[in-house]
Structure formats: structure tokens, C-alpha cells
Amino acid sequence: MSHLDEGTLHALLDGELETTEVAEIQAHLGSCSACGLRLREAKEFLGEADRMIAEVDVGPGLRPPVLPSMAEAAPPPRGEAQVEPPAPRPRPRPRPPLADKQPVVPPELRSEQAVILIPDNESPAERRMRRIRWLGWAAMIAVIVGSATVWAGKFGVHIGGSAGGSAPDTTAPRAVVSPQETSPAERPALTRDTSTLALARSSSRRQAAPADSTVAPRKKPTPAAPAAPEPKPKLAARAPARQDSAPPAESTGTTDSSGRSLSEAPATDSVANEDIADVRARAAEALAQLDREKRRDQAAAATAALDAEKRRRASAVTRPAAGALGARAEPVPTPPAPPTLEQRAQVYLRIGLDEASRQLGGPAHVIEGMSPIFMGLAQGTAVAGADGTRPVVRVVYQDAQGRLILLDQQRIRPGQPAPKGSPLAWTQGDIMMWLNGEANPEVLRTLRPRVR
């Protein structure tokens, strides 16, 4: 039997070994003084470590909190996990109802040193739903505000501005409004025409001067109505309403700031809308053209940056796409992808240290002084001498020339024949090991003594 490792000695001291293993180890210890020495050392470390950890204690006063609502249902605690002896506890009182929303413990419970656990928070699912609801509200508000802004921009209505939504000017309209207009039945008409005027005004601001000449007035200009002061837009805004409600002969003749008759407003507005659509279409077309030119420039610059060979290949690819002659493109053969490291190492699954330890029943062996690229499982059939029914743990290295070096390991099962002794296949404890790979055997032989 080989020397006992430190882990086995600690497992022995912790009473974690089977009886048969213990007997074997004891037999070995009887004959091996080195292992006996190491056992004494392990015992010393174990005792010292346990004593040190026991020194770090929470201190007195730690008792499991009492759950009053269920303490009666719970059997008395088992002594196994309780290091401190259970202190005598007063009989727990019933838990106060949660509906009271009182997070403070009642004085009588406090005096008896009782502890209450109250789940007072929402669950993660509830918290998530609450966040989603908030996001929903925020999105709805954003949509409403956005559509209002778009609507206002489209129809020239200034939210909170002076066109239609502002408080009525109580002085100016009175100067021009006839008694009929002030009747409640006609007020809706006033409002409607006011907004129409606002449209006309916003259009007239956007329109170029010649547009006025092309617009035929719907109604003849009429003599000016009395008292329509020019600088007051609200006063002007009231004018068409008066025009609608009054007989046609009583046209107001009010003009806007450009001097144009306000009666031209509806016609001007429709023309202006058409013009806007036209301008937008032209602008979109110009932008698309600009974009095309920009892409063309970029492609030309990229082509110029290519070397001759790549340019030839690129033109071979793009020529058929141009389709000038209608000829079909010859398929460009794509070179096969180089094999991955896993393919080269014939590893079908990458694993970590934990899985490797599980497979081998202990830490995986490594080559000292080399950093493995990865660790994985390979088919047992791929390694000569290995048990083909089980995978082999393969630690993969790469030397300076890029050649893979594979350190294969497999735990020996009872009854399994050990591999034939060779420089590159040997057993270490209960692990069979092989060194192979793309490096030549001479190199592998030099690595063998470094396997730990």
C-alpha cells in the first residue's frame, strides 16, 4: 500500500471511512512510521483548528426566536444541532393578528423575551408586477402627451396657448360682437370658427408670398366692420365667427397681420396642407438620395482599402449581383472551418474541476508548470488501455508550437486490469494516467516527471 495522503488521514480522524478501509489503513500505519508521523500531525492540526473555530462564537444570548403561532405544534428541538443547551422559555403567546398592521411587539410579549417573525414585505413576484404596472402607467402618459403634441403641431393648436384654449378676452370681443353672437346657442359656432382662423393664421405664416395670389377668395371682401383693432389677435380671431353668424352682406372685412383678408383662410389652409405634404415628400426623397450617395462613397472607400486579391474576390462576388449581363455567378468555394480545440482533443464535453474530482474521486492530476487550456471528457474507447465503458478525464495543454498535449486520467475500478507499464501510461494511486497528444513522444516523456 502506498503512503496515506493527508485527506485520507483526516477522513480517518473524522470517522468517515468504511470499516474495511480503516482496517487497511491501520495495518499500514503499523508498519509505516512516516504515515504514523503524518497521522499525529493531522491530529494536531484537526484539534487545533477545531479549538480555534470554537473560539469564534456568537456569544451568549443567542436563542432561536419563538414563533408563537406554531410553537405549540412544533415538537421540542432535537439536541443534535443545538450546541447551547435550550434555555427554559416562557410559553409563547398567540401571535397578534396581521390586520392590525402593528410591527411593534406588545409589551407583554417583550417582557417575556419572545420573538415574532412577521412577513411584512411583498414577494418578488408582487414587486415585479408593481413595477410593470408603473411602467404601464408611464407608457400610457407618454403616449397621451405625445399624441397631444403631434395633434397640436398638426392642427396648429398651441396647448395652453392663445389660439383656442386660452381664457377668453373679456374686453375685445365685446367691442365687435353683436348681441346675436352672445347668445348661448351660437357659442359653439364661435369656437369652431376660431380654430379655423387659427389654422389659417398658422398656414399663412408658413406660406410663401405668391401663394396668396393663387388663392381665390371664397367671399368678396366686405367693408370693414367697426372697431377691429389690428394688434389684438384675439379680436381678429372673433371676426370670422361674426361673419358666419351674421348675414353674408355684413362681412367684417377684418385682415390679419399680413394684410390678407381673413375670409381667405379656409382655402389657404387646404392649399397649405397640400404644399406641406409635397415638401415632406421632396425632403424624404432628398434624404434618401443623400443616404444613397453616402453609402456609395463608403463602399468606394472600402474597396480602395482592399488589396488586389481581395478586390478581385469581391468583384467576383458582386459582379453577378449587378446582373448587367444576366449571367449566373459561380459559387465561391468557402474554405472548411478549422477544427476547434475540442475537436482536435476529441473532447465531447468540457468539465470543471468539481466534475473532474467527482469522476476521479479526488483532485485531477496536472502537469506542473503548465497551464491547461481546458478540461473535458473523452471517450474511454479513444485511449488504449482505458475502460471503454467509462469516459476519460482529459486535461488539455498546448505547447509553444501550438501542439496539443493530453493528460488522460481514469479511476481504476476493482478488478480492472492496470495498463501495461510504459513511459507514457502508468498508474498513480488508483488512477490510470496516459500522456499523449500531438507533441512527439520524446517531448511527452520529458513531461511525465512533472505530472502531479
Add this chain to the structure above:
Amino acid sequence: MSADLAQLFEQYYASLVRMLYRRTGDRDRAEDLAQETFARAVAAPPNNPRPWLFAVALNLVREDGRRAVTRGRRLELLRAEHDEPASGPDAELERREDGARVRAALATLNERDREALLLKAEGFDYEEIAATLGLAKGAIGTTLARARRRLVEAYRAQERGTNQDRGKNVAS
């Protein structure tokens, strides 16, 4: 919470807090984390409770337990103060110094070694330690051997450092 969970609470709370205290060095935090652990057990009662509870607690420590406790579900602990037993100031000071030195030595271990050691100190067997930490059972002996050796060596190194400091102070 069922009667089983109440029993778990009675049974493992002290052990869990002690392990967490050794791990974090902060009693309040240890108690917070223990409660958060049991809160999770309420939400999803475990089949194999002891490894489950300790694994969850250690995960909470790792992923910044404080944040998990303050932002997660909260169990409000209302507990009366317990009287500290009377002990001399010197003994108390010495106990604290020892505790700090051991904690510092524990801090020098890597995560896995430290946790294996703390679980062993709570009476876990190798199989339970392996289940809690997600390791192979066969690796636990080696892990514990390494952890114990390093802990003792780190502690002794600190003691040597302290003695040297004291010697310098006396000489000066």
C-alpha cells in the same frame, strides 16, 4: 409556515447563526441572513433541509447578503435584549482578540476551504458538506485537511507577528 418549518427553525437557527457569524464576523448580519434563509425556506420548503439551509445561507453571504436582506423579503424580528453574563474586562478582551485572530486566519483561506471547515464545525458529515458545497464526497477529506493546515499556520503566523510586536514595544 408549517409545523415542520417551525421545527427546523427551532432546530437549526442557532447553528445557522453561529456559522454565519463565524463567516461574517457580524452578529446582526448573521441573524439577518439566517432569517432571510428561513424566509426562503417558507417560500419553498426544502426536502433535505440542513444542507439546503446552509447552502442558501452561504450563497446569501457570497452574493452580498446585506443587499439581499434589505431589498428582499423581510422578516421583522422583534426580540428582547438578553442579559450578557458578567465577565471580567480582561477575559472579555482576550476572548475578543482571540476571536479576531481566528477570523483573520479564516479570512486567509479560500472560499471553499473556509466553508467546508465551518460546516464541519457545525457537525456536518462529509456527505452533507459535499451536498451543501456541490463537491464530490471524495474531495472533502483533502479539502478539510488543507483548510485545517492553512488555518493553523495562518493563526500561528499571526501569533508570531503579535509577539514580535510586543517584543519591539518592550525593547523600545
